[in-house]
Amino acid sequence: MSFLQLCAPRSAVTLGKLPGRIKLNLNPLHPISRAHFHCRCFSTSHVVLARHAKATGVRTSKKRPVTSIYDAEKMTLADAIHVLRALEVGSGNATYELTIKTAMPRGSAIPKGRVSLPREPKAKPKDKILVFADGKAADEAKRAGADIVGGAELVEGVASGRIQATLFIATPALIKSISQRLGRVLGPRGLMPSERRGTVTDDAAGYIRRLQGTTEWKGDKTGTIRTPIAKLDYPVEDVVRNVRHFISVVKHATGNQAQSADKDRSAKPVNAITKIILSSRQGPGIHISDI
Structure with missing residues (x-):
């Protein structure tokens, strides 16, 4: 039953031939209409008007990134x-x-x-320096103050932990022979000699002198x-x-x-x-x- 069908008196409602279609006698001079046609007016305000306005009409400003009060x-x-x-x-x-x-x-x-x-x-901590070198380069490294100097025979001692040092230097001629065995031992500790850091050099003695102090x-x-x-x-x-x-x-x-x-x-x-x-x-x- 429709809204108008509820509000109008039954004598004023005429059902048409088509189902669901309603005709009303809304003549204000008709006595039944004047006396019996009473309808309560309902508000037509949108139920979610405030929410709709916020979603479509009003744009909120973007949130500023949270920063520390001490940044400024x-x-x-x-x-x-x-x-x-x-x-x-x-x-x-x-x-x-x-x-x-x-x-x-x-x-x-x-x-x-x-x-x-x-x-x-x-006070500065003193480095314990190990140099992989042989021949003349080994002799110069000893005179410059290296604590341990040797060739490939030191590899097993370093890998097992028996030989300890805080700084490792190697000559280019020996770096290939020690990198395969010591790369996984010294690499994670940041002690593996490398050209980028300057610890793979032919002038190990000069590098040691520059490190002093x-x-x-x-x-x-x-x-x-x-x-x-x-x-x-x-x-x-x-x-x-x-x-x-x-x-x-x-x-x-x-x-x-x-x-x-x-x-x-x-x-x-x-x-x-x-x-x-x-x-x-x-x-x-x-x-x-x-x-």
Whole structure:
């Protein structure tokens, strides 16, 4: 039964020949229509008008990416040093830590290298150097300060763990004979000699001399480098000198800064530096703005 059929009196409804078709006598002068045609008016508002308007008429703004409240708070290096020193007033022997975050694009290697700071914050650990060499190169490596020098006879001792070292150097003539046996042993530890790192060389003695007085630094899998950079009781000038020197070394290792000795810099992918943060043991991490 339709809506109009419910509202109209039965005497005023005439059913047509076609099923479902209804005719009404809506003459206002008809006495039955005036007396008996009462209909309640219902609202015709759309039930989901608000939802419909939100979906089609009003465009909401895009959500902004969630960022840290400290992202906009950056300081110069000198100001950061003073702030951290004030916060560590009760710990004069605390250490400044420098954190450098890199972008690590696809195909880039984990940043690593060696550095000699103008003023070291702690005593340098001494490397135990093993050199795979023979003949004249072996004699020169011994005079330069290598701890262990030998040829293929050292391979089994290194593979079994009986011979330990923190730095491995090899001459090009011996690298092929040791790589098959030691690649799986030294490779995962980052100790396998390689030409890219400079540890496969005919001048093992010169490489050892260049290493004297330096320490190794290395980033993690995400490309983040962390290193102690100075003590809080150092003069501000010494802290600034250490920080700028270390960042210069990292920029060169990541391809962000070229040196005159670089012949083909375009072949090396650039691993951009995204953040430089200075912190202390109890102080916050402060983003540096002027480096």
